[in-house]
Amino acid sequence: MAEPLLAVRGLTMRFGGLVATDGVDLDVAEGETLAIIGPNGAGKTTLIGQLSGDLAPDAGTIRFAGEDVTGLPGPTRSQRGLARSFQITSIFPEFTALDNVALAVQAHAGHSFRFWTPARAERALREPARATLERVGLGARADVVAGTLAHGEQRQLEIAMALATRPRLLLLDEPVAGMGADESQRMVQLLRALRGRHTIVLVEHDMDVVFALADRISVMVYGRVIASGAPEAIRANAEVRRAYLGEEIPA
Amino acid sequence: MRSRARALTLVAGLMVLGLVPVVAALANQPFYLDLFRRIMIFAIAAVGLDLILGFGGMVSFGHAAYLGIGAYAVAIPAFYGIHSGLVQWTLAMALSGLAALAIGAVSLRTSGVSFIMITLAFAQMLYYLGISINAWGADDGMRLARRSQFGGVVDLTNGYVFYYVVFGVLVALLALGHRLVHARFGVVIRAAKSNEPRMRAIGFSTFRYKLAAFVIAGAVGGLAGALLTNQTEYLTPSYMHWTRSGDIMVMVILGGMGTLYGPVLGAVVFLLLEDLLSAWTVHWQVVLGPLLVLVVLYARRGLWSLLPGAIARDG
Numbered sequence: 001m002a003e004p005l006l007a008v009r010g011l012t013m014r015f016g017g018l019v020a021t022d023g024v025d026l027d028v029a030e031g032e033t034l035a036i037i038g039p040n041g042a043g044k045t046t047l048i049g050q051l052s053g054d055l056a057p058d059a060g061t062i063r064f065a066g067e068d069v070t071g072l073p074g075p076t077r078s079q080r081g082l083a084r085s086f087q088i089t090s091i092f093p094e095f096t097a098l099d100n101v102a103l104a105v106q107a108h109a110g111h112s113f114r115f116w117t118p119a120r121a122e123r124a125l126r127e128p129a130r131a132t133l134e135r136v137g138l139g140a141r142a143d144v145v146a147g148t149l150a151h152g153e154q155r156q157l158e159i160a161m162a163l164a165t166r167p168r169l170l171l172l173d174e175p176v177a178g179m180g181a182d183e184s185q186r187m188v189q190l191l192r193a194l195r196g197r198h199t200i201v202l203v204e205h206d207m208d209v210v211f212a213l214a215d216r217i218s219v220m221v222y223g224r225v226i227a228s229g230a231p232e233a234i235r236a237n238a239e240v241r242r243a244y245l246g247e248e249i250p251a
Numbered sequence: 252m253r254s255r256a257r258a259l260t261l262v263a264g265l266m267v268l269g270l271v272p273v274v275a276a277l278a279n280q281p282f283y284l285d286l287f288r289r290i291m292i293f294a295i296a297a298v299g300l301d302l303i304l305g306f307g308g309m310v311s312f313g314h315a316a317y318l319g320i321g322a323y324a325v326a327i328p329a330f331y332g333i334h335s336g337l338v339q340w341t342l343a344m345a346l347s348g349l350a351a352l353a354i355g356a357v358s359l360r361t362s363g364v365s366f367i368m369i370t371l372a373f374a375q376m377l378y379y380l381g382i383s384i385n386a387w388g389a390d391d392g393m394r395l396a397r398r399s400q401f402g403g404v405v406d407l408t409n410g411y412v413f414y415y416v417v418f419g420v421l422v423a424l425l426a427l428g429h430r431l432v433h434a435r436f437g438v439v440i441r442a443a444k445s446n447e448p449r450m451r452a453i454g455f456s457t458f459r460y461k462l463a464a465f466v467i468a469g470a471v472g473g474l475a476g477a478l479l480t481n482q483t484e485y486l487t488p489s490y491m492h493w494t495r496s497g498d499i500m501v502m503v504i505l506g507g508m509g510t511l512y513g514p515v516l517g518a519v520v521f522l523l524l525e526d527l528l529s530a531w532t533v534h535w536q537v538v539l540g541p542l543l544v545l546v547v548l549y550a551r552r553g554l555w556s557l558l559p560g561a562i563a564r565d566g
Contacts, residue, residue, distance in 0.1 A: 079454050095442070112460060115427075115437075145298075
């Protein structure tokens with residue numbers, strides 16, 4: 001078997017006395033969608049932070065596309081093809097939606113020590129950005145100032161910015177957080193369209209979303225992965241049911 | 252049309268500045284030539300500061316340092332008999348740019364209050380260096396024997412010629428600044444102010460861009476300093492004093508942070524107020540203070556945003 005796209009070994013992170021991730025092992029194969037679930041405080045967001053390079057792990061290694069990226073800073077990992085979305089919407093609120101995505105394209109289109117040509121006149125930035133907005137269903141909202149978009153639309157914009165970097169792996173931190181039922185459904189549709197064409201690591205609380213999207217599920221509790229496997233196997237796993245008090249996972 | 256109104260406001264403003272010498276000549280009031288030349292010199296420094304303060308969100312509280320370096324870069328060569336403006340002004344921009352590179356390389360690793368304090372500390376260090384060098388006038392400063400020479404082509408001793416040189420520098424700076432803030436570089440600077448973690452996540456190492464902006468702002472400050480010594484025909488370390496940094500910052504905030512033309516308006520209002528009110532009282536800042544408070548409270552993008560057609564974002 002070929003080396004997985006993402007291979008995590010023994011990833012550990014402590015905040016003072018608190019162990020946020022405790023020897024996490026994960027493998028994600030190319031093209032696969034892995035969902036990471038677990039109760040609040042299980043260390044899921046910390047894990048995403050370590051994978052994206054925002055947090056430096058205390059121990060463990062992260063191999064991505066066959067190379068050790070453990071010591072690389074976030075921007076370099078993005079250049080290697082790792083893209084993330086944030087649990088709390090993180091966009092450039094005073095820029096238009098199209099400007100937001102064009103900026104993500106710009107980050108991967110050579111250096112930005114260009115002082116003369118208006119960035120908005122660069123077709124090499126605007127056209128891929130517009131195409132990506134269309135892809136996430138925001139084509140008609142391109143010229144709206146991002147901060148005035150509806151919450152669900154801002155979440156879509158997050159996905160568009162991640163996609164515009166042409167990533168090999170998408171790290172999605174609770175993409176439907178704070179969404180209403182309609183918005184949430186639209187997001188699931190969007191993510192389903194990405195499935196298979198992109199490798200995805202998805203952290204999510206909403207079990208309907210997880211079971212609709214995941215090829216595989218890993219369950220984290222108190223910083224450890226207690227179970228990994230196909231959705232049906234996880235659904236049937238007694239330890240997992242106990243961690244969730246047997247309530248949140250529909251039988 | 253808003254963009255039309257904005258263009259008209261801008262052209263009207265530049266025409267006023269361009270016509271000051273004519274009015275001063277007709278009214279036989281050469282004093283206004285002097286005053287508005289001084290205003291424009293500070294406007295140049297303020298526009299430079301706004302590039303990092305307003306557009307880039309880097310609250311540099313030591314911008315007078317570059318003003319001082321530029322002033323020394325004119326006065327010291329002149330002291331040793333080198334009067335070439337080309338040499339002096341190039342030196343002014345190069346040295347202040349280099350200083351900004353060093354100061355920025357250290358201070359940009361911090362943010363918030365630490366950043367403000369470090370930039371302030373560097374500027375004060377240079378100030379104390381200035382007052383301690385006896386050979387170059389120490390805290391008395393020294394007279395500039397001759398204004399910068401341009402091979403007889405441009406004669407700065409003629410107040411009108413000097414005025415239009417400063418005017419030309421300001422207009423060129425605004426034109427270049429307009430290109431810069433809308434080009435890739437400017438977009439990166441503005442976006443880094445808006446959301447740094449997002450910038451990192453989409454793949455930008457923002458440090459080098461912020462540092463480059465810091466250097467550009469420093470070099471512009473140096474040029475303003477070179478013009479300022481020529482204006483006063485005097486060098487004093489007080490050009491680097493922290494209160495001077497504060498003045499330039501107030502001009503930017505008053506006129507409009509993150510707008511290109513706001514700092515020019517800020518310099519005009521600040522220095523006109525100083526001129527008019529200091530005739531009445533040395534405590535003229537008693538008026539400036541409340542004005543600044545009102546602007547900060549009610550016109551977050553400064554006085555410029557109150558003018559017809561001026562929209563804040565595009566400056």
